[in-house]
Amino acid sequence: xxxxxxxxxxxxxxxxxxxxxxxxQVPKPKEMRVTAEGTLDRASAPSQxxxxxxxxxxxxxxxxxxxxxxxxxxxxxxxNFQMSHITAMERGVDETVLLSDRKLGGSDTWATxxxxxxxxxxxxxxxxxxxxxxxxxxxxxxxxxxxxxxxVAENLGIPQVTLVETCEIMDGSAKVRRIVEGGSMDLSMPxxxxxxxxxxAAPLRGRNMKAAVAVKxxxxxxxxxxxxxxxxxxxxxxLSADDVELEGTKIGLAGSPTIVxxxxxxxxxxxxxxxxxxxxxxxxxxxxx
Amino acid sequence: xxxxxxxxxxxxxxxxxxxxxxxxxxxxxxGHLLNVGRELMGPGREMADHLGVTLSAVLIHHSVGxxxxxxxxxxxxxxxxxxxxxxxxxxxxxxxRALSDYLTNVHRPEILLMGATTTGRDLAPRxxxxxxxxxxxxxxKLSVGPFYHRKTKSVTTHMLxxxxxxxxxxxxxxxxxxxxxxxxxxxxxxxxxxxxxPASDSSxxxxxxxxxxxxxxxxxxxxxxxxxxxxxxxxxxxxCKIVVAGGIPCGQTGxxxxxxxxxxxxxxxxxxxxxxxxxxxxxGHAPSTRQIGQTGQSIRPPVYVAVAIxxxxxxxxxxxxxxxxVAVNTDESCTMVQSADAAIIGDYREVVPQLxxxxxxxxxxxx
Numbered sequence: 001x002x003x004x005x006x007x008x009x010x011x012x013x014x015x016x017x018x019x020x021x022x023x024x025q026v027p028k029p030k031e032m033r034v035t036a037e038g039t040l041d042r043a044s045a046p047s048q049x050x051x052x053x054x055x056x057x058x059x060x061x062x063x064x065x066x067x068x069x070x071x072x073x074x075x076x077x078x079x080n081f082q083m084s085h086i087t088a089m090e091r092g093v094d095e096t097v098l099l100s101d102r103k104l105g106g107s108d109t110w111a112t113x114x115x116x117x118x119x120x121x122x123x124x125x126x127x128x129x130x131x132x133x134x135x136x137x138x139x140x141x142x143x144x145x146x147x148x149x150x151x152v153a154e155n156l157g158i159p160q161v162t163l164v165e166t167c168e169i170m171d172g173s174a175k176v177r178r179i180v181e182g183g184s185m186d187l188s189m190p191x192x193x194x195x196x197x198x199x200x201a202a203p204l205r206g207r208n209m210k211a212a213v214a215v216k217x218x219x220x221x222x223x224x225x226x227x228x229x230x231x232x233x234x235x236x237x238x239l240s241a242d243d244v245e246l247e248g249t250k251i252g253l254a255g256s257p258t259i260v261x262x263x264x265x266x267x268x269x270x271x272x273x274x275x276x277x278x279x280x281x282x283x284x285x286x287x288x289x
Numbered sequence: 290x291x292x293x294x295x296x297x298x299x300x301x302x303x304x305x306x307x308x309x310x311x312x313x314x315x316x317x318x319x320g321h322l323l324n325v326g327r328e329l330m331g332p333g334r335e336m337a338d339h340l341g342v343t344l345s346a347v348l349i350h351h352s353v354g355x356x357x358x359x360x361x362x363x364x365x366x367x368x369x370x371x372x373x374x375x376x377x378x379x380x381x382x383x384x385x386r387a388l389s390d391y392l393t394n395v396h397r398p399e400i401l402l403m404g405a406t407t408t409g410r411d412l413a414p415r416x417x418x419x420x421x422x423x424x425x426x427x428x429x430k431l432s433v434g435p436f437y438h439r440k441t442k443s444v445t446t447h448m449l450x451x452x453x454x455x456x457x458x459x460x461x462x463x464x465x466x467x468x469x470x471x472x473x474x475x476x477x478x479x480x481x482x483x484x485x486x487p488a489s490d491s492s493x494x495x496x497x498x499x500x501x502x503x504x505x506x507x508x509x510x511x512x513x514x515x516x517x518x519x520x521x522x523x524x525x526x527x528x529c530k531i532v533v534a535g536g537i538p539c540g541q542t543g544x545x546x547x548x549x550x551x552x553x554x555x556x557x558x559x560x561x562x563x564x565x566x567x568x569x570x571x572x573g574h575a576p577s578t579r580q581i582g583q584t585g586q587s588i589r590p591p592v593y594v595a596v597a598i599x600x601x602x603x604x605x606x607x608x609x610x611x612x613x614x615v616a617v618n619t620d621e622s623c624t625m626v627q628s629a630d631a632a633i634i635g636d637y638r639e640v641v642p643q644l645x646x647x648x649x650x651x652x653x654x655x656x
Contacts, residue, residue: 145427147413147424148414161381162410162411180516182518182578185513187513256423257470264461271614273631273632274630278647281647288655
């Protein structure tokens with residue numbers, strides 16, 4: 001919890017809010033290989049912080065810069081998500097929390113929204129407090145649904161706004177700009193609230209040397225040589241479904257209201273790129289008929 | 290999916306979930322029905338007929354005008370109307386209250402469809418979590434069929450099959466309700482511009498039902514301060530034979546080359562129009578009424594000419610199904626060039642005027 005230093009600032013507000021970021025680690029889209037069975041080979045693909053989540057992380061960090069407070073990253077996924085948590089810490093995040101449990105495997109967005117909101121409640125973020133807000137990326141490159149921010153918000157019982165480009169805190173509420181078809185709208189959101197951040201928001205900053213040095217002492221290598229937090233690192237919490245007291249009937253494949261019944265491969269209307277010039281284009285177009 | 294052992298138990302989805310009917314949330318903006326709502330009456334009506342049930346539509350707005358009759362003419366048997374002065378601009382909570390109250394307290398359909406607009410993509414998952422329902426995003430195909438669940442040796446019939454491209458469009462995933470967590474309605478959002486609106490028949494009749502939700506404290510806690518949508522008439526690029534779109538670099542010359550090319554195409558008798566990427570619209574080079582992409586228009590013309598557009602996913606979402614794509618770009622490695630049928634590498638200020646000259650002498654991109 002943030003601790004007030006007791007100072008009173010008359011000219012500007014130091015809010016000491018917690019800016020919570022939902023962050024997903026995803027396989028790098030371009031380096032994903034397809035297995036012999038036609039499924040995506042997620043295990044061997046190099047990973048990164050999901051693109052839209054990077055924008056959410058940047059927004060949280062810039063709000064911390066502007067108003068003070070802390071940035072807390074919360075994820076649900078396998079233990080190797082710690083790699084992205086370390087990347088986030090190197091940019092100025094204060095603490096990360098990972099909900100990791102085999103029981104969560106196969107969760108759809110409904111079950112994910114339930115599990116993530118349960119994690120937030122467990123670590124103390126409830127609709128009763130107004131000194132925090134939560135941000136997530138618009139959507140993930142591997143799931144592509146854009147559902148999870150809305151479903152986390154519903155489970156927490158807090159207002160949401162999706163496709164946010166900018167946000168500032170004024171007079172105890174979040175003033176946000178949301179993209180809509182053909183324009184944008186400005187909204188005033190009570191706190192706490194959930195924001196899903198648009199890919200047109202500011203890109204993620206680079207590594208902060210001071211933060212990187214600070215996090216380094218908490219990091220070691222796992223058996224595969226990947227970065228992982230040292231046991232007992234005070235900046236990282238690993239939680240199980242039981243820790244968070246999730247109901248078993250609401251998580252994982254069995255707890256999800258949707259299933260992938262089939263996923264036939266589709267032959268892409270393959271375009272056979274022809275590089276040409278304006279004279280050559282006439283001949284290329286003739287070949288189309 | 291239709292093969293199962295003879296001793297499997299068979300149940301119908303609507304029986305198992307005590308639900309009935311197909312429902313479409315038809316979004317309204319500024320007093321007008323969005324096209325995607327009309328489009329969804331197509332698969333909505335087809336599935337309702339296949340299931341032998343009614344098709345209803347839901348309108349939530351400050352004033353619905355003639356929209357109920359429009360929807361009845363397009364195939365709705367019933368239109369549920371939630372009118373309230375506070376519903377002029379979409380915010381999540383009151384819309385979610387209206388829909389979830391109806392689903393919980395009045396009637397629960399077996400299928401609920403919405404457009405995958407900025408509203409639908411925000412609202413559908415919220416409602417799904419509130420009423421306990423599964424939801425599938427951005428569908429491109431909707432159908433109804435059975436699913437055999439090996440684990441419980443049970444067949445559930447007449448279920449929504451929500452098809453959506455996945456894994457970078459390399460697969461078409463079919464999402465269905467989980468027999469172990471069988472909840473209604475089965476919800477799906479569908480991309481605008483994919484389905485075709487049925488022919489309107491003004492002699493059709495149907496019921497209009499006003500519904501007042503049980504508004505709760507906090508439903509209107511989010512305040513809309515300002516809304517900026519592109520002014521002017523919406524230019525429908527969907528019917529064009531050829532669309533020439535410009536990216537932000539074209540703003541250097543005020544899109545002049547783009548306009549000249551489109552004028553030349555029109556002079557050849559072609560149904561041609563010009564469009565722009567979101568970046569170009571944001572920079573003020575084009576009105577938002579001509580924006581192509583996820584938050585603009587989704588089109589698939591016979592020929593799409595992308596000028597100085599690199600091909601961000603938000604843009605390609607609105608044009609990648611075009612029959613032919615011609616890219617003009619200085620960067621051969623950009624996504625747009627690499628996913629085009631033909632590309633000319635060069636500065637648009639040189640290339641596009643050359644194309645305009647070709648068109649003036651009779652070149653029509655094969656159209």
